[in-house]
Amino acid sequence: xxxxxxxxxxxxxxxxxxxxxxxxxxxxxxxxxxxxxxxxxxxxxxxxxxxxxxxxxxxxxxxxxxxxxxxxxxxxxxxxxxxxxxxxxxxxxxxxxxxxxxxxxxxxxxxxxxxxxxxxxxxxxxxxxxxxxxxxxxxxxxxxxxxxxxxxxxxxxxxxxxxxxxxxxxxxxxxxxxxxxxxxxxxxxxxxxxxxxxxxxxxxxxxxxxxxxxxxxxxxxxxxxxxxxxxxxxxxxxxxxxxxxxxxxxxxxxxxxxxxxxxxxxxxxxxxxxxx
Numbered sequence: 001x002x003x004x005x006x007x008x009x010x011x012x013x014x015x016x017x018x019x020x021x022x023x024x025x026x027x028x029x030x031x032x033x034x035x036x037x038x039x040x041x042x043x044x045x046x047x048x049x050x051x052x053x054x055x056x057x058x059x060x061x062x063x064x065x066x067x068x069x070x071x072x073x074x075x076x077x078x079x080x081x082x083x084x085x086x087x088x089x090x091x092x093x094x095x096x097x098x099x100x101x102x103x104x105x106x107x108x109x110x111x112x113x114x115x116x117x118x119x120x121x122x123x124x125x126x127x128x129x130x131x132x133x134x135x136x137x138x139x140x141x142x143x144x145x146x147x148x149x150x151x152x153x154x155x156x157x158x159x160x161x162x163x164x165x166x167x168x169x170x171x172x173x174x175x176x177x178x179x180x181x182x183x184x185x186x187x188x189x190x191x192x193x194x195x196x197x198x199x200x201x202x203x204x205x206x207x208x209x210x211x212x213x214x215x216x217x218x219x220x221x222x223x224x225x226x227x228x229x230x231x232x233x234x235x236x237x238x239x240x241x242x243x244x245x246x247x248x249x250x251x252x253x254x255x256x257x258x259x260x261x262x263x264x265x266x267x268x269x270x271x272x273x274x275x276x
Contacts, residue, residue: 046090046244049114054095055087058113061098062187065212065269066119078269082136082253083117083236085261089252100186101166105130108239115249116237119206121170123232131240133249135233136262137274141171142207143226146195152202154226161201164191174228175204188213195222208270 049055059067059079067077075096087094099107101118108116108130119139122132145152152161159179165172167184176182183200185191191203192213210224238246256262257275266274 044244045114045242046248049092049245050090053092055083055090055092055115056095056097056113057083057087058097058099058104058107058116059083059118060101060104060187061096062189063101063118064189064209064216066209067117068189078137078265078274079117079119081265081268082256082262083115085256085265086236086249086252089255090248102168102186105168105237108237111239114238114242114245119234120237121232121234123170126237129240131238131242131246133236133238133246134253135235135275136253137208137234138231138276139234139274140207140231141174141204141228142210142224143202143204144192144195144210144222145202145225146198147221147223149201149223149225152225155204155228158202158204162199164194164200164203170232171204171206175202180204192220192222196220208274212269 059075061067061069061075063077065077066079067075070076075098080096083096084094097107097113099112104116104118107113119137120126120132121139122135126132143152143155143158151157155174155178158175161180162183163172163175163180164183164185165175165180166187167182172182180202183194185194185203188203188205188209191200191205194200195203207224207227210222213220213222236249238249253262256265262275263273266272
């Protein structure tokens with residue numbers, strides 16, 4: 001009986017409490033029904049980068065002549081110079097985050113960088129998940145062996161041979177499709193070291209990297225024996241949904257090509273315009 005008798009009093013208390021809560025909310029959180037505590041719209045990636053003053057760039061630092069360290073230990077290379085110039089034209093500083101190739105896309109997925117500049121080939125598979133800038137380099141895959149090797153003369157001869165490749169590179173797909181036994185390497189330099197020491201039979205790698213190596217070290221005992229006829233285009237990589245940033249990078253690239261800056265960087269490393 002006491003429980004039933006208390007019910008009206010409990011109901012009255014609940015109604016009073018509800019009215020009090022409503023009054024406090026109107027006073028503290030709203031004015032005329034409008035929410036005054038709403039947060040501003042989220043900035044797009046380009047605005048965020050400009051606010052921070054830095055463009056975070058994922059790159060290997062071990063892939064000459066695109067991204068590597070010179071004799072003084074300074075990060076340099078074709079992609080590094082291109083990225084620095086683009087960042088400057090956007091109005092920010094380039095901040096390079098060095099990452100092994102096999103982890104570079106994972107770093108992008110984790111948003112450790114805003115872009116990747118590392119001679120990344122544009123492929124249909126990658127375009128599903130990532131956006132690309134306009135291409136700024138054209139390259140062809142070449143087959144490299146020791147000077148002493150007489151068994152391997154074409155890609156077809158890779159069957160059953162050891163080929164040093166970065167596991168996630170599209171170049172490793174070429175070696176695998178031709179029947180090679182893949183030996184995992186961290187990058188071009190390690191592949192060449194293994195090749196020269198006789199621990200692998202070949203490597204399918206970038207023709208521009210091969211030409212640069214022969215220019216820097218003409219006595220290195222390796223040779224090119226075959227080449228893929230169709231070249232691949234490479235560009236900067238971004239997570240999808242960053243259209244403003246991609247447009248800004250494309251605008252900077254277009255200006256660089258128009259005023260001769262791109263050609264100067266290209267000739268510095270290759271002696272030619274490598275965008276064609």
